[in-house]
Amino acid sequence: SLPSYDQLPVDSTAPPHSAWGLWGKEDNLGTLNLLTPEKVERAGKLIRRGEVYSLNWKLECPDSGMLDRYEPKHSIKPLGGGISFDDVYDNFNTQASSQWDGLRHFCHIGSGKFYNNISASDITDSSEGRLGIHHMARRGIAGRAVLLDFGRWAVKNAPEFDPFKRHEITVQQLEAVAASQKVKFEEGDVLLIRTGWTAAYEVKKANKGLPNLKGDVENLPVCAGIKACEETFSWVWNNHFSALASDSIALEAMPFDFETSCHSIFLGGWGMPIGELFFLEALADDSAKDGVYEYFFTSAPLNKHGGVATPPNALCIK
Numbered sequence: 629s630l631p632s633y634d635q636l637p638v639d640s641t642a643p644p645h646s647a648w649g650l651w652g653k654e655d656n657l658g659t660l661n662l663l664t665p666e667k668v669e670r671a672g673k674l675i676r677r678g679e680v681y682s683l684n685w686k687l688e689c690p691d692s693g694m695l696d697r698y699e700p701k702h703s704i705k706p707l708g709g710g711i712s713f714d715d716v717y718d719n720f721n722t723q724a725s726s727q728w729d730g731l732r733h734f735c736h737i738g739s740g741k742f743y744n745n746i747s748a749s750d751i752t753d754s755s756e757g758r759l760g761i762h763h764m765a766r767r768g769i770a771g772r773a774v775l776l777d778f779g780r781w782a783v784k785n786a787p788e789f790d791p792f793k794r795h796e797i798t799v800q801q802l803e804a805v806a807a808s809q810k811v812k813f814e815e816g817d818v819l820l821i822r823t824g825w826t827a828a829y830e831v832k833k834a835n836k837g838l839p840n841l842k843g844d845v846e847n848l849p850v851c852a853g854i855k856a857c858e859e860t861f862s863w864v865w866n867n868h869f870s871a872l873a874s875d876s877i878a879l880e881a882m883p884f885d886f887e888t889s890c891h892s893i894f895l896g897g898w899g900m901p902i903g904e905l906f907f908l909e910a911l912a913d914d915s916a917k918d919g920v921y922e923y924f925f926t927s928a929p930l931n932k933h934g935g936v937a938t939p940p941n942a943l944c945i946k
């Protein structure tokens with residue numbers, strides 16, 4: 629069985645509460661190792677109505693140039709005098725819209741090393757490809773996902789909540805949402821957390837009321853998300869989720885302190901992918917109607933050797 633948060637690290641030379649070495653020193657998959665064939669087979673049984681929900685937001689959104697990530701420039705290239713066409717994307721940043729942050733994206737800040745003691749120089753020299761997104765792509769991601777619709781819960785229970793403010797979502801609040809939706813977690817779950825950010829973005833944009841979201845590494849943009857603290861880290865680890873994703877820009881409340889961030893612990897410490905800007909609106913609307921918040925989940929990352937991140941190409945099937 630898996631160690632608890634207090635039992636980490638399993639390798640005494642590794643940073644505190646990291647999972648380095650848990651799945652072997654050469655491992656490139658981190659918590660995705662929890663998605664065993666048995667779990668995938670069991671999750672397949674959650675398909676009851678055959679309804680499919682795609683979690684990629686429009687590639688055009690957000691178009692705010694956030695962290696200097698812009699919508700790719702799309703052109704259509706004719707072939708053979710107009711009997712056939714290709715797509716060409718220039719300036720395609722895999723993190724400009726819905727994305728998985730892969731294990732090359734963020735180091736464990738305290739140690740300066742990436743998951744499983746990989747150095748920045750191993751990342752920039754792509755030849756070996758340690759922790760590259762292709763590892764996730766070649767395995768594929770499938771299993772059970774559960775949605776916590778924090779945004780809907782907050783309407784009654786935390787009316788001051790605004791996904792565009794730095795609201796820190798606590799473990800108690802996540803537990804309260806889970807209880808209100810009758811959600812029970814299982815080892816290996818992909819946890820989806822809806823804040824309402826993507827929907828609010830579209831409304832603000834239509835009303836020409838978008839705040840400046842550009843930001844940079846020194847001056848991160850502002851948004852709501854889970855609270856980066858020991859209680860959250862221990863709750864997330866002890867539930868043994870395989871990945872966490874939300875519809876907000878960073879999963880965790882922004883701006884955040886790098887050293888004590890979820891990014892540092894989840895990606896650098898545990899090898900746990902972080903999903904951002906997932907489009908959860910249609911899925912959440914349907915779940916609010918039928919009260920079902922567990923799904924068969926699939927995601928097919930880009931099979932790019934040494935890639936850092938990827939559009940999730942994720943589906944939830946009910």
Ligand code: UVW
Nearest residue numbers: 723729877878891904
């Ligand atoms: C930040 O945390 C800066 O967001 P991202 O994970 O998309 O880089």
